[in-house]
Amino acid sequence: MSDNLTFKLGIHPINWVGEDVREHGADTTYQTILDDIRRLGLTGTEMGRKYPQDRALLREELNSRDIRLVSQWKSVLFSAPEYRERELAAYREHCAFLSELGAEVVSTAEVGGSLHFDPRRTPHEKVVLRLDETGWQSLAAGLNAAGRIAQEYGLKLTYHHHGGTVVESPEEIDRLLELTDPSLVWLLYDTGHALYGGADPLALLRKHYGRIGYVHLKDVRLPVLAEARAEQADFVTCIRKGVFTVPGDGNIDFPPILAELTARGYAGWAMLEGEQDPAEHPPYDYALRSLQFIRQHA
Numbered sequence: 001m002s003d004n005l006t007f008k009l010g011i012h013p014i015n016w017v018g019e020d021v022r023e024h025g026a027d028t029t030y031q032t033i034l035d036d037i038r039r040l041g042l043t044g045t046e047m048g049r050k051y052p053q054d055r056a057l058l059r060e061e062l063n064s065r066d067i068r069l070v071s072q073w074k075s076v077l078f079s080a081p082e083y084r085e086r087e088l089a090a091y092r093e094h095c096a097f098l099s100e101l102g103a104e105v106v107s108t109a110e111v112g113g114s115l116h117f118d119p120r121r122t123p124h125e126k127v128v129l130r131l132d133e134t135g136w137q138s139l140a141a142g143l144n145a146a147g148r149i150a151q152e153y154g155l156k157l158t159y160h161h162h163g164g165t166v167v168e169s170p171e172e173i174d175r176l177l178e179l180t181d182p183s184l185v186w187l188l189y190d191t192g193h194a195l196y197g198g199a200d201p202l203a204l205l206r207k208h209y210g211r212i213g214y215v216h217l218k219d220v221r222l223p224v225l226a227e228a229r230a231e232q233a234d235f236v237t238c239i240r241k242g243v244f245t246v247p248g249d250g251n252i253d254f255p256p257i258l259a260e261l262t263a264r265g266y267a268g269w270a271m272l273e274g275e276q277d278p279a280e281h282p283p284y285d286y287a288l289r290s291l292q293f294i295r296q297h298a
Contacts, residue, residue, distance in 0.1 A: 005258075011272040012045065015272070015283040016032065018239070021236060040291065041291075043066055044271070046069070046073070069102060071103055071271075076142065077118070079110055096153060113128050113165070143159065144180055159176060159187055162190070170198060173197075173204065187208055188214045190218060190273075195225075195252060201252055217246075240277075247290050247294060255297040274290075
């Protein structure tokens with residue numbers, strides 16, 4: 001399927017089981033997810049909340065289907081200096097787990113200031129608290145330190161710019177990359193979150209290609225996003241409304257993005273993502289159609 005691509009295609013379990021919307025796929029088993037991935041002919045996945053936590057069992061289940069664990073999300077709270085040492089200790093444990101399972105990258109995102117992910121926020125609050133200069137400097141120092149830890153375990157720290165967080169807009173992505181060490185902090189380029197955050201996904205890819213260490217291929221339904229913006233919906237509400245879908249099912253112009261990645265010889269992993277209600281959008285069927293779309297336009 002991927003003969004015309006320079007990069008390796010995998011798929012995220014978020015297509016089957018929501019991470020931020022817990023009711024999405026709540027009854028789906030990890031066996032169903034892994035069996036579907038194998039049926040799709042894909043060999044890479046990220047860690048999901050339904051996958052076994054026991055390392056030996058997880059390795060056995062993946063190996064029996066010839067699937068590789070590529071990454072796992074890691075929330076960090078580096079923007080607050082008082083949390084840094086505790087956060088770095090947790091980051092080391094995370095890297096040890098991923099390294100033991102043969103992963104390559106650590107999907108890393110700052111949660112400070114986020115409505116949904118920052119443990120210090122309260123339910124009645126309505127806006128993301130953007131970083132001040134002290135917060136930016138603290139975040140950068142924390143990420144550089146975490147990047148060194150990742151390297152100790154043979155991993156790359158790839159920063160996930162993400163909707164509903166303090167690194168969301170193209171200007172915030174620029175700032176993060178300016179402040180961090182290019183040898184320690186890479187970018188997780190996400191097409192869907194790029195558009196959600198106000199960037200042109202192709203322009204973002206071209207501008208920061210030299211820092212990209214990992215890719216998420218996600219589409220956006222622009223009419224649904226426009227409706228959500230008009231209602232001032234927060235990030236999780238946007239997911240529930242169906243803002244995101246798999247490549248080829250939304251409004252992002254993917255052929256130039258695929259062409260750019262291939263022309264530049266990107267050889268890392270790219271994960272197919274949908275992040276929508278699996279009851280309304282059957283994950284296997286949507287993934288299969290998306291892979292056919294990618295094959296057609298590769």
